Amino acid sequence: MSKWLFFLVFFIFFFDQLFFFFLLLFLYILFFFKFLNLFLIYIFLIFILYIGGIVLFLFFFLSLV
Incomplete structure (x- = not known):
């Protein structure tokens, strides 16, 4: 794996985890104010994780080809 592709995958993974942190924080705030119920939060998180x-x-597969 070349160096630039390694850094690209690393930064995508890092910002993906950062996005999940702020998404969870935002959804917990919405749930606290009763704008969403718990079922919709779980469905949305499963979709985002998928x-x-x-x-x-795809990035790891393309790096092997």
Whole structure:
């Protein structure tokens, strides 16, 4: 794996985790003020985790080709 691709995957993973932190914080605030119920929060988080996993898998797969 080349050096620039390693740093690209690292920064994508880092900002993905940072995005999850702020997303969880935002959703907890919304849940505290009763704007969303818990079921919608879980569905949304599962969807975001699924998309993030696909993106990370595609970057690792393209780095091997």
